Amino acid sequence: MNYSVTQNGDRTTVFLTGDVDLERSPEARKVLLDTVDQGQNLVVDMSEVNYIDSSGVASLVEALQASKKRNLNFSLTDVSEPALKVFKLARLEKVFDIR
Numbered sequence: 001m002n003y004s005v006t007q008n009g010d011r012t013t014v015f016l017t018g019d020v021d022l023e024r025s026p027e028a029r030k031v032l033l034d035t036v037d038q039g040q041n042l043v044v045d046m047s048e049v050n051y052i053d054s055s056g057v058a059s060l061v062e063a064l065q066a067s068k069k070r071n072l073n074f075s076l077t078d079v080s081e082p083a084l085k086v087f088k089l090a091r092l093e094k095v096f097d098i099r
Contacts, residue, residue, distance in 0.1 A: 003031055011073075012040040017048035020056030020083075028056060032063035036074075042067055047078035052086050064096065075099055 001024035004015045012035045020028050035042050042063065046052075060076070067074035075097040079087065087093045 001025075001028060003028065005031065005035070007040070010039075010041055011043060012038075013043040013045055013077075015045040015048070019051040020049055020059070021051060021053045022055045025053075025055040025059045029059035029062060032059060033066055036063055036066045036070060036072060039070065039072065041073040042075075044074075044076050045078055046076055046080055046083050049080045049083045052083045057086065057090065057092065060096070061092075073097075 001016060001018040001020050003017065006013045006015075014031055014035060016028060018024070032042065032044070044060065044063075064074045077099045079098055084093070084098075087096065087098070
């Protein structure tokens with residue numbers, strides 16, 4: 001997994017690419033939670049995610065919960081088909097704001 005970050009005012013977009021799996025999800029978790037800790041609304045672009053496992057999903061859920069606690073917006077955008085399948089299997093497409 002690789003990631004890049006762009007900031008526009010009070011919104012930060014994190015672009016995730018590749019596999020968000022057990023080996024790489026701690027890095028994703030750190031960048032997402034660091035963004036929330038900075039008081040930034042967070043958009044996660046998942047258009048280039050090839051694979052996501054439960055640890056990757058857990059990182060996203062944790063960032064969503066942290067955002068809610070701080071009254072920040074959190075959304076997923078351009079979710080790739082493989083990642084969307086995982087969200088639908090876990091019925092998380094109703095939990096996340098997916099655009």
